[in-house]
Amino acid sequence: MQQVLRLPVSRTEVIDAPDVIRQAEAFRSQRKPSVTPAKFETRGLPLVIRDLRKAFGDNEVLRGVDLEIPAGQFVAIVGQSGCGKSTLLRLIAGLDKPTSGTISFGDAEARAEDIRVMFQEPRLLPWARVLSNVEVGLGRDRKAAGAHERARQALEEVGLAEKRDQWPSVLSGGQKQRVALARALVSGPRLLAFDEPLGALDALTRIAMQRLLERVWADQTFTAILVTHDVAEAVALADRVLVIENGRIAEDITVDLPRPRQRGSAELAALEGSILGQLLGPGPTG
Amino acid sequence: MSLIESLPKVRKLTVPKADGLLPWLVPxxxxxxxxxxxxxxxxxxxxxPAPSDVARAGWKLLWSGELGRNIWVSFWRASIGFLIGGSIGFAFGLANGLSQLSSKLTDTTLQMIRNVPHLALIPLVILWFGIDESAKLFLVALGVFFPVYLNTLHGIRTVDPQLIEMGRVYGMTDGELFRRVIFPGALPSIFVGLRFALGIMWLTLIVAETIAASSGLGYMAMQAREFMQIDVVVLSILIYALLGKVADSASRLLERLTLSWHPAFSKH
Structure with a gap:
């Protein structure tokens, strides 16, 4: 709905700022080879996907995805519902098994704790206090010394240190999602997969959460893969936006804008408009 | 946040101290x-008979020790029967909730047995066990078994699959998954079963004692009927009501202690 509402805005951009459009199209036509040298030290995991396919019965959801993500990159995956973007994420996170094809993490060896998922729902245990919910994220290290301290630090990172002894039921939607983020962060993951984690939040909470995600990503330098239906969110956060259509990567767009990005700036809006144009197809829609 | 912090205070202000007595106003x-x-x-x-007559009869029976003895005998039968039937029901509920094989193997049989009114077995039970203790224990255990079984099973089957997936993603072993996700998730439903079972426990016991026993509350009431002591009959009925209330309060207390995370239980 947000996309539809935003559409007229980006249409006006088309009329008002044609040179920006040209610029944005220049970005897209460049299509740099996906491996860009990392600007800073990263402990993220690189990701290499070769001819990945996934079928549920006769329904082929992914029809051969090839993808290379360098360590530490922030990649957003957008596409219409049912295009296979969530399926791709679930395969990367190891929640489902691919029908064929391979997913590898470079030459690095990935432990289970190195890859974490944040779901659309917070999925907190209602019967555990906030702090023990975060401790769940430690995986096998849960019983190790200092587990408490690490969980406390992760809560602090998302700004909820004072809620440690609360039940999840008293938290707001945004706070629950922040606890879920702390749980995903606590093991110090090297690849974090986000499955529309902000989809259920109101607009303001959402922007605050986007900033938090960006800050945490910059701090902890993990590889981030964000599945979203909100193109504005994708261009605001990601280094690179993948558009998935019919089970394949249809577009691979590098967003080479400096951070922190100005929300609502002409460049972002133009980029968003052109990606939306691709998603919605030609002709009057929405 | 400030609203939540102020909640306990608000509660104290609006609810007077007599709150605990309020439910007893109607009785x-x-x-x-x-x-x-x-x-x-x-x-x-x-x-x-007037309540004062009933109270007098109660006092007399209490003084003679008869009342205490009968209550104790009934209480003992109820608890042991409950323990046996409840544990077996809980074990089957767990097994069938967690294992497809176990469920396929036993659930149909259990559902068939469930549809036989267990009190209809009294003649058979008397033939098997006489009017021995084991007859009463058997009936109570059988009556308690089904509500505990069904609700444990239902609780485990309806644990949020998203939470289970989350647990697996975060590397929980099967044991941890059960302890931290499945069992706590099934607990509210298990308590529903427990409270149903407590009701059935008294019902079964009193019927069984009325028909085949030589001690206990049901026996006391039957004896009193034979001697036209209507005050004692009424007394027994009132004691049933009280015992039922005690059992219910105990299970509520347990609920409050273990389900304090649940918004529905943290209020009272």
Whole structure:
């Protein structure tokens, strides 16, 4: 709905700022080879996907995805519902098994704790206090010394240190999602997969959460893969936006804008408009 | 946040201290009206003796030790039967909730047995066990088994699959998954079963004691009927009501202690 509402805005951009459009199209036509040298030290995991396919019965959801993500990159995956973007994420996170094809993490060896998922729902245990919910994220290290301290630090990172002894039921939607983020962060993951984690939040909470995600990503330098239906969110956060259509990567767009990005700036809006144009197809829609 | 912090205070302000007595207002009023009606001669003592007469009968029985002994015998039978039936029901509920194989193997059989009214087995049970203790224990255990079984099974089957997936993603072993996700998730439903079972426990026991026993509350009531002691009959009925209330309160207390995370239980 947000996309539809935003559409007229980006249409006006088309009329008002044609040179920006040209610029944005220049970005897209460049299509740099996906491996860009990392600007800073990263402990993220690189990701290499070769001819990945996934079928549920006769329904082929992914029809051969090839993808290379360098360590530490922030990649957003957008596409219409049912295009296979969530399926791709679930395969990367190891929640489902691919029908064929391979997913590898470079030459690095990935432990289970190195890859974490944040779901659309917070999925907190209602019967555990906030702090023990975060401790769940430690995986096998849960019983190790200092587990408490690490969980406390992760809560602090998302700004909820004072809620440690609360039940999840008293938290707001945004706070629950922040606890879920702390749980995903606590093991110090090297690849974090986000499955529309902000989809259920109101607009303001959402922007605050986007900033938090960006800050945490910059701090902890993990590889981030964000599945979203909100193109504005994708261009605001990601280094690179993948558009998935019919089970394949249809577009691979590098967003080479400096951070922190100005929300609502002409460049972002133009980029968003052109990606939306691709998603919605030609002709009057929405 | 400030609203939540202020909640306990608000509760203290709006609810007076007499809150604990409020639920007893209606029973007390009924007793008073009943007493008044008896004194005024509106109710014949042969139909319903006055509460004061019932109390006098109770005092007499208490003094002779008969009442205490019968209550104790009934209580003992109820608890042991409950423990046996409840544990077996809980074990089957767990097994069938967690294992497809176990469920396929036993659930159909259990559902068939469930549809036989267990009190219909009394003649058979008397033939098997006589009017021995084991007859009563058997019936109570059988009655308690099904509510515990069904609700444990239902609780485990309806644990949020998203939470289970989350647990697996975060590397929980099967044991941890059960301890931290499945069991706590099933607990509210298990308590529903427990409270149903407590009701069935008293019902079964009293019926069994009325028909085949030589001690216990049900036996006491039957004896009193034979000797036309209507005050003792009424006394037994009142004791059933009280015991039922005690059992219910105990399970509620347990609920409050273990389900304090649940918004529905943290309020009271």
């Amino acid at each position: 007390l009023a009924i007793l008073l009206i009943w007493q008044a009606a008896s004194v005024a001669g509106l109710v014949s003592p042969r139909v319903l």
